[in-house]
Amino acid sequence: MIEELFPGIIKIEVPLPKNPLRMLNAYCIKGKERHLLIDNGFNRPECLEAMNGALDSLGIARKDLDFFLTHLHADHCGLTADLCESGDSKIYASALDGVSINNTTRGPSHWAGFLRSMIPHGFSEEQAAILSSNHPAIRYCPSHELDFVTVGHGDVLEYGGYTLHILDARGHTPGLLVLYEPGNKILFSSDLILGDITPNIARWPNVRDSLGDFLNSLAMVEKMDVSLTLPAHRSLVPDTKKRIRELYAHHERRLNEVRELLAKGPRQAYDVAAHMTWDMRGEWEDFPVPQKWFACGEALSHLDRLVALGEAEEKTQGETIVFGLKR
Ligand SMILES: [Zn+2]
Incomplete structure (x- = not known):
């Protein structure tokens, strides 16, 4: 059209x-x-x-x-x-x-x-392989x-x-x-x-x-x-200014969601993403792999924001990376 x-x-x-x-x-x-x-x-x-x-x-x-x-x-x-x-x-x-x-x-x-x-x-080898074609x-x-x-x-x-x-x-x-x-x-x-x-x-x-x-x-x-x-x-x-304020509020809610998850203990980004709220219908387990990729990317950007704000830290534990709140 x-x-x-x-x-x-x-x-x-x-x-x-x-x-x-x-x-x-x-x-x-x-x-x-x-x-x-x-x-x-x-x-x-x-x-x-x-x-x-x-x-x-x-x-x-x-x-x-x-x-x-x-x-x-x-x-x-x-x-x-x-x-x-x-x-x-x-x-x-x-x-x-x-x-x-x-x-x-x-x-x-x-x-x-x-x-x-x-x-x-937190992604598996299998999921990474699926992504390379998908x-x-x-x-x-x-x-x-x-x-x-x-x-x-x-x-x-x-x-x-x-x-x-x-x-x-x-x-x-x-x-x-x-x-x-x-x-x-x-x-x-x-x-x-x-x-x-x-x-x-x-x-x-x-x-x-x-x-x-x-x-x-x-x-x-x-x-x-x-x-x-x-x-x-x-x-x-x-109304561009109104929409911008809504987007600010959206990400503040998201950051709070991530803060609450980290307050329960350190975890990987995949686990954070699995427990965040998504607009997509259905259970996290049923999300297609590319959507899980985008969700993990979104979780990571919010975790990075908390690190930049000095509230969280990223730690490598063997082959995994976890995020936790700073004490
Ligand atoms: Zn785009």
Whole structure:
């Protein structure tokens, strides 16, 4: 489904089959000569069909299309290689997430270390093996490496008469970028701010406190004048400040949940995740392995936050890693 939200700014809904996110909101900014497509979908036929149908109905020739990838997740960048038909097309991404996107295209062996990193936190060898074929980042990544135009905080793009300011909004991923259009006070928030669901905040290699980064990014947007937030999933957000306050409260509740679990004694992240509250229906034991991966990542980001706040500590015990409250 496509919907013109502002003159030349079109929302394109891309289905994400069998994924709890259900749908990606991609946004196309139509210009006189070149157009910009913000995010695009998993590399799977259902997404490609929806995107091609939308672009055709908008009369957009692929050779006139440039791409903005807000972050490394495959539901945002998976179709880029298939849609990018011309060497003249620019593919904008942050330096950090651009490197990670190209790493996903190099196959599971390149990811083995990252997937096995959850074993000391309670994942089994078997679960790590399942992930190497099942993790959406690997399964639905772009068909081949991409040649990026690296962009970052403070850079500006012009499309369709709109000026788009690029902002570093790291947290959900280490290099997540959002776009702000000051003329109409529109924020293309990607997965920084979502309307009906909360963005997954996970631990990332070489990031000390990704939840802290995420909260800082929200604080940056909270100070801005935003009339309408256009998120990458679910419904548009008319009251951005209210939604930010709800997200702060959500993570404070989550942190309290983790504090209470640690108060009962030190434990692994897997055990913390198994006892946290999740929106997904069913028992923890029945969660698919990729969902358990995301849940453990979320538990770790909250544990890392408590470590950064000086409330908890991470200890290696033989081959396992446990977290406990500081005394
Ligand atoms: Zn994402």
